[in-house]
Amino acid sequence: MTALESQPTSHKREHGLDALRAVLMLLGVAIHSVLNYHPDGVEGWFRDPFASSEWARFVGGCIHTFRMPAFFVLSGYFGALLWKRRGARAMLKNRFERIVLPLLVFVVALQPCIVFAGAYSRRVRLGEPTAFMSALEGALEADLLPDQLFHLWFLYYLAWVCVIVAGVVWFMNTNGLSWPNAMRRLRQICESPWKSTLAFLVPNLILSATLGWEGLPTYTGWIPHPIMLAFYATCYGLGWALFTADFDLSSLTRGSTALVSIGMLSALLGFLGRGSEGGLGRLEIGALACLSMVTLTRGLSGLFIRFASRASAPWRYVSDSSYWVYLAHLPLSILIPSMMMGWDLPFLPKWSCAMVLITLLCVATYDLAVRATPIGRLLNGRTYSRYSLKLSLGVTLILSGGVTWAMVSYTPIENLPSPWKDRSPIHELLPDETLDVPEMSVATGAYDCVGVEGYVVCPIPSAFSEAQKACEELDGHLALPTSAEEHERLSSLLNQVTRRTVWIGATDRAREEDWRAVTGGPLTYESWADGEPNNLGNEDCAAHLPRHRNWIDRGCESRLYFVCERPLPGE
Numbered sequence: 001m002t003a004l005e006s007q008p009t010s011h012k013r014e015h016g017l018d019a020l021r022a023v024l025m026l027l028g029v030a031i032h033s034v035l036n037y038h039p040d041g042v043e044g045w046f047r048d049p050f051a052s053s054e055w056a057r058f059v060g061g062c063i064h065t066f067r068m069p070a071f072f073v074l075s076g077y078f079g080a081l082l083w084k085r086r087g088a089r090a091m092l093k094n095r096f097e098r099i100v101l102p103l104l105v106f107v108v109a110l111q112p113c114i115v116f117a118g119a120y121s122r123r124v125r126l127g128e129p130t131a132f133m134s135a136l137e138g139a140l141e142a143d144l145l146p147d148q149l150f151h152l153w154f155l156y157y158l159a160w161v162c163v164i165v166a167g168v169v170w171f172m173n174t175n176g177l178s179w180p181n182a183m184r185r186l187r188q189i190c191e192s193p194w195k196s197t198l199a200f201l202v203p204n205l206i207l208s209a210t211l212g213w214e215g216l217p218t219y220t221g222w223i224p225h226p227i228m229l230a231f232y233a234t235c236y237g238l239g240w241a242l243f244t245a246d247f248d249l250s251s252l253t254r255g256s257t258a259l260v261s262i263g264m265l266s267a268l269l270g271f272l273g274r275g276s277e278g279g280l281g282r283l284e285i286g287a288l289a290c291l292s293m294v295t296l297t298r299g300l301s302g303l304f305i306r307f308a309s310r311a312s313a314p315w316r317y318v319s320d321s322s323y324w325v326y327l328a329h330l331p332l333s334i335l336i337p338s339m340m341m342g343w344d345l346p347f348l349p350k351w352s353c354a355m356v357l358i359t360l361l362c363v364a365t366y367d368l369a370v371r372a373t374p375i376g377r378l379l380n381g382r383t384y385s386r387y388s389l390k391l392s393l394g395v396t397l398i399l400s401g402g403v404t405w406a407m408v409s410y411t412p413i414e415n416l417p418s419p420w421k422d423r424s425p426i427h428e429l430l431p432d433e434t435l436d437v438p439e440m441s442v443a444t445g446a447y448d449c450v451g452v453e454g455y456v457v458c459p460i461p462s463a464f465s466e467a468q469k470a471c472e473e474l475d476g477h478l479a480l481p482t483s484a485e486e487h488e489r490l491s492s493l494l495n496q497v498t499r500r501t502v503w504i505g506a507t508d509r510a511r512e513e514d515w516r517a518v519t520g521g522p523l524t525y526e527s528w529a530d531g532e533p534n535n536l537g538n539e540d541c542a543a544h545l546p547r548h549r550n551w552i553d554r555g556c557e558s559r560l561y562f563v564c565e566r567p568l569p570g571e
Helices: 015-037 054-086 088-109 111-126 131-140 150-174 180-191 193-211 226-244 249-253 256-275 282-307 313-339 347-369 374-380 389-408 464-473 484-497
Strands: 450-452 455-462 502-507 541-545 550-554 560-565
Touching (some): 015 313, 054 150, 054 226, 088 374, 111 131, 180 193, 347 389, 455 484
Antiparallel strands (some): 450 455, 455 560, 502 541, 541 550
């Protein structure tokens, strides 16, 4: 059992679900490390220019599709079990100790580590010889409390969801409300792999189509995203309802192999359709993502119940360590791939090596410094004996020493590939370049900005205010199309250079829903995506999606590329 949901010893242990929950947590290492090889780059992650691959997009998207929904369903199931066996007060006390306290501790403890890892990886990508010391100085100056939750957003949402669902259940119990017929019908639907797939697929399709989602978004701000909170509360509530309905878990094994196959095929079709000429639209990709989510969530649950339902000491160890691995892995998932950038390996072996090193270091530190210590009591509710003090100490010293030596002795790689799309020289991509871009205090080396046709595109992850300041250094401002023709020209330029989201010059910071240009005037032209701007999570700044040629609102502290606008010579 992981630390998140401690089952009472008097209840039959669900080893299959326990193993699945542990694997879902450990998949955090896979999904966060693969983001370093995403072909377009991902906000907050360094991009390895030597091993970027379209398959990284597929792997990350596939895991993200089902991982969190499945985890919330499992959390709801065991939350209901805990409520029944120990009562409401004990259940909420357990959630506070296993979720809220670790969240508060680690959101502060990990802040300088994440700041250091991010700064170091960016400077390595820039080819800066002083990457280690510069990153260390930045980490020492980091704010005590971060402006976002990073991977700990999951604990934050889980805490909210536990309180919400517990409140609903308390209200129902207090007022004598129950729906035995509904529970019976739910049990009957979920016992059938095909009825349950259809039943849960339809509302997800409606949600995806309404919001224009191609997949499940992630929001890491402190203000909960209301729709995402409602979605995960529904997943948690489903798990709770399944326990309440005395659902026979063995029925999940029926059709599990077929469902997993359908889920993987759906994810693959969405991946291939996204990248093909004249490929699938947002609605079709969103539908395939929904199908993949529903089928993989149920199918994997069935496979683990079928093949991992017996007690196993190795699985128990993996389960006990998974919480620590989840908490500690993120800085390493940024840092270690950046140190491996110069390795002459393609995507798959390089990513595999990164995952192995990250996991080994996390598990070794768990055995050495967590399992038998007060930290282990905080995370697992109790302490255990170490597997091997000598082994964990040796692995920790070797790996941590190797990582430290590699960082300190780093030497810049010569002739770093351009961060721009397709690794092509920018003059080949943009033969009509008309502007000379002066040196910028925020841009050096491989990250030099590119000027063309009155625009300056900068591949420098920056907050909105930082981007605007950089544009002012160029005697311009964040670009903002004022007509459909300008918007098309800017979209075409960005699609030649990068597919990453970029800041543009519009904000409603001064007054909510009153979007104005950074130059101070009202918007004379708008090209918002469906459902945008939605201000979910206090999003007050505008960004351009080159691939879809439309705009969205984002939190102004997000770190995105940006595009400036300045007059052409002679204007």
